[in-house]
Amino acid sequence: MSGGEKNENHEDVKKKPTKGEKRRGRSPSKREPIVDIEDIMFSIDKVQTMRSSLLDWYDLSHRDLPWRRLDKGQPETRGYGVWVSEIMLQQTRVQTVVEYYKRWMHRWPTVQHLSRASLEEVNEMWAGLGYYRRARFLLEGAKLIVKEGGEFPKTVPDLRKIPGIGEYTAGAIASIAFDEVVPVVDGNVIRVIARLKAISGNPKDSKLVKQVWKAAAQLVDPSRPGDFNQALMELGATLCTPTSPSCSTCPVFDHCEALSISKDDSSVLVTDYPAKGIKTKQRHDYSAVCVVEMLENRGTSELKQCSRFLLVKRPDEGLLAGLWEFPSVLLNGEADSSTRRESINSLLSKSFGLEPKKNFEIVIREDVGDFVHVFSHIRLKIYVEHLVLRLKGEGSKLFRKQEKKSISWKCVDNKVMSSMGLTSSVRKVYDMVEKFEAEMISPSRAVATKKQRATSTNLSCRSC
Numbered sequence: 001m002s003g004g005e006k007n008e009n010h011e012d013v014k015k016k017p018t019k020g021e022k023r024r025g026r027s028p029s030k031r032e033p034i035v036d037i038e039d040i041m042f043s044i045d046k047v048q049t050m051r052s053s054l055l056d057w058y059d060l061s062h063r064d065l066p067w068r069r070l071d072k073g074q075p076e077t078r079g080y081g082v083w084v085s086e087i088m089l090q091q092t093r094v095q096t097v098v099e100y101y102k103r104w105m106h107r108w109p110t111v112q113h114l115s116r117a118s119l120e121e122v123n124e125m126w127a128g129l130g131y132y133r134r135a136r137f138l139l140e141g142a143k144l145i146v147k148e149g150g151e152f153p154k155t156v157p158d159l160r161k162i163p164g165i166g167e168y169t170a171g172a173i174a175s176i177a178f179d180e181v182v183p184v185v186d187g188n189v190i191r192v193i194a195r196l197k198a199i200s201g202n203p204k205d206s207k208l209v210k211q212v213w214k215a216a217a218q219l220v221d222p223s224r225p226g227d228f229n230q231a232l233m234e235l236g237a238t239l240c241t242p243t244s245p246s247c248s249t250c251p252v253f254d255h256c257e258a259l260s261i262s263k264d265d266s267s268v269l270v271t272d273y274p275a276k277g278i279k280t281k282q283r284h285d286y287s288a289v290c291v292v293e294m295l296e297n298r299g300t301s302e303l304k305q306c307s308r309f310l311l312v313k314r315p316d317e318g319l320l321a322g323l324w325e326f327p328s329v330l331l332n333g334e335a336d337s338s339t340r341r342e343s344i345n346s347l348l349s350k351s352f353g354l355e356p357k358k359n360f361e362i363v364i365r366e367d368v369g370d371f372v373h374v375f376s377h378i379r380l381k382i383y384v385e386h387l388v389l390r391l392k393g394e395g396s397k398l399f400r401k402q403e404k405k406s407i408s409w410k411c412v413d414n415k416v417m418s419s420m421g422l423t424s425s426v427r428k429v430y431d432m433v434e435k436f437e438a439e440m441i442s443p444s445r446a447v448a449t450k451k452q453r454a455t456s457t458n459l460s461c462r463s464c
Contacts (some may be wrong), residue, residue, distance in 0.1 A: 058231035081179035114142040124421025137164025176226035178245035183216035188236025194274035198257035313408035364388035
């Protein structure tokens with residue numbers, strides 16, 4: 001495993017260490033750890049006392065979360081609610097998920113309701129949570145369940161057939177909603193068990209993870225499997241945290257080998273277990289975004305009287321699939337303003353038939369600024385440009401002809417733009433443009449502009 005196995009053929013090895021010595025050696029931060037991951041099972045006596053201690057603690061101390069208030073007497077509804085919560089909680093903090101979860105369940109209270117939604121509606125509801133593929137999997141899963149009769153799957157094998165449901169999520173739903181006696185293992189559980197057994201290996205090592213699943217299966221309480229699994233995860237999330245564990249208030253501290261070792265050796269810390277994983281290096285990308293705003297009025301004094309923004313739909317596969325954004329192009333590294341504008345001009349011409357001077361008049365074209373948006377594996381620097389234009393002569397007709405092309409786009413007015421569910425990066429781009437426009441006019445005019453935006457849909461605006 002990546003933590004490093006002891007090479008018994010090395011000339012410095014004089015004897016084979018015992019299993020206890022392997023775990024209770026010096027701090028894993030001070031030498032390459034030696035871990036016997038075959039020996040992480042618990043004794044029968046420890047299993048019984050740990051179950052009791054964890055459940056008693058959970059009953060008194062668990063966080064009051066909306067998905068934990070679901071009626072146990074309605075397993076179908078509970079199964080759907082737990083499913084939604086588990087998908088939302090992937091890669092997202094609990095505090096962030098709570099309000100999203102409430103809004104989602106209010107709009108789509110059952111799997112049947114969700115199955116009738118569109119991907120665009122789901123993406124708008126999801127906007128801001130990130131990792132949008134999760135939302136698409138929820139919708140696809142709901143449609144599949146309804147197509148096959150509408151009964152929510154209750155066992156791990158059946159749940160695994162649903163798009164986006166892996167081993168962990170299937171175990172969580174099956175145990176919490178349907179009392180199936182199965183384990184769940186997430187990052188919190190791996191950390192807790194690694195500390196209980198003083199395992200200093202890489203928490204992402206497949207062999208270690210497989211053994212943790214076996215240990216978790218041994219621990220799970222057969223009478224309250226869902227509560228026990230939540231207790232184990234809750235312990236990792238609230239007390240047995242990565243950097244600041246609260247060992248003094250832990251309900252199973254007296255069973256923790258990492259704590260016992262740290263008490264005997266001050267050079268060893270509980271946080272040495274498990275080993276720190278190596279983070280994947282982020283890729284650095286660069287993008288030019290153009291907020292294209294088309295005017296309908298003939299004067300420049302009332303720019304916001306009637307205008308629309310051009311939005312483009314991303315491909316149905318890949319990063320941020322199926323979501324709406326402003327026209328953008330990827331750049332080959334850092335680029336100056338003229339290079340970015342050339343790239344944007346090429347995009348507008350090829351995709352929309354829009355060409356400066358030829359079929360539209362530039363009213364405003366300014367660089368608004370830039371910012372860095374971080375994805376899990378990409379650090380994207382975004383340059384923002386604001387282009388206000390007025391179509392000339394046959395330009396409007398030419399623009400409408402582009403509907404036959406493969407690229408999907410639409411034009412929305414100010415009110416729609418402000419209320420749309422947009423990704424956090426697209427929303428930031430729009431906010432930057434709004435701030436830029438506000439700074440172009442006097443403070444007294446800024447208030448009037450906002451009022452015009454609120455009533456813009458009542459004006460006579462032609463579609464693109």
